[in-house]
Amino acid sequence: MNENEKHEQSAVSVIGLGQLGTRLAQAFLGAGHATTVWNRTAAKADALAAQGAVPAAGLAAAVAASPLVVVCLPDYAAVEGLLGPVADRLRGRTLVNLTSGTPQDAVRVAGWAAEHGVGYLDGAAMSGTRLVGRPEALFVFSGSEGAFAAHREELASLGNSVYLGGDPALAPVYDTALFGLVWGALAGFYHSVALVGTAGVDPTVFTAVAREHMSFVTSLMTEHARQIEDGGFPDDDGTVEVHRAAMDHLVHTSGSRGIGTDVPDLFKTLLERASADGHGTSGVASVVATIAKGERNV
Structure with a gap:
């Protein structure tokens, strides 16, 4: 594989440029991956374009631009509504869904992806947005082992990317479990600060x-x-x-x-x-x- 082919193989498309989506795109850019971006409000891509990202003319173009498509939207309903019409363009690609939701959501979307010949990974960003792109940022993924292996390098651009197993429900289960752990610790911390105060x-x-x-x-x-x-x-x-x-x-x-x-x-x-x-x-x-x-x- 020559350098151009390697560059194309490691290309990433990021769909959804909210706070997290923007940081994901910046992390991929920082690691040297060709990064295409798309958002329903096109102006959100301007700052990323100045950093080297390629704004796609439309959603279909964004999906077609890369073998790895990362989506980060408000909820799974938005993911399904947005990607449904471009399912044929996704065939043969890997979809990484970093949208927050339930285990049932993950299983449903994984089933939809399988029906359309799409490699699927459900994922969660466990360290907020501030640490994205740094080694200490924890990301968890579950779903297709082959998809994770094929795109391990790109996903490592985000931080410490941990594969949990083939059940797509594992990522949201860990997401909510770790959220509970954080809040248990923080609640104890806040009470302690008030007490010593x-x-x-x-x-x-x-x-x-x-x-x-x-x-x-x-x-x-x-x-x-x-x-x-x-x-x-x-x-x-x-x-x-x-x-x-x-x-x-x-x-x-x-x-x-x-x-x-x-x-x-x-x-x-x-x-x-x-x-x-x-x-x-x-x-x-x-x-x-x-x-x-x-x-x-x-």
Whole structure:
């Protein structure tokens, strides 16, 4: 394969130039990939054109320009409505869908792609827009293994691109699971900042200490994942009852200092449910069994 053929093979078309779509196109350009862009509002392509992108005259032209077509739109309905009329142009190409949606959405669109001879990858940008194009930006993909292998280099231009498996539903499952993880951590962080603030501690001063503590927290995640996989919950990191008692202290201290107790109340309720389920003397990781039941006390 000569240099021109390699250049054509690594060409990318980006459809949808919102905040994320624009950053995707910039990352591909920065990595040296010929990048065609299209947006329903054509003016959104102007700034990218100044950076070396090629604005397509229309959607069909954008799809035809590259073997890899990356779409980033508000929802899956928009993806289906937009790409339906150009399905024949997509045949034989790879479609990477970085639109947020549900696992059911991903399976449906993957089925549509298969019917039209289109390689399909569902994906999610897990690090927002600010880090796109940097190694620490996490992107997850699922769907056609062959499509991922064929375009691994282009997708690596976006950051740390991780292939999860052949089930297209995996990317949105990870997307929502990791979003929940982030919000669980941030909710705890926001509550902590409010609490130490009652003692006059500056948020940045507290955060310097909290960051050092997070290495311990991530080590707990690794160890507790092993326990969950094995189905055994030793009490090395405290039992459910020990953590419930400690959470009582957090709730009381927060309330006595005049801040909201929404966050620790949630954790306290979860620990109380786990204890009621018979896990009181088990290691704290056994809380996962209560969550997995999908039941709530009324």
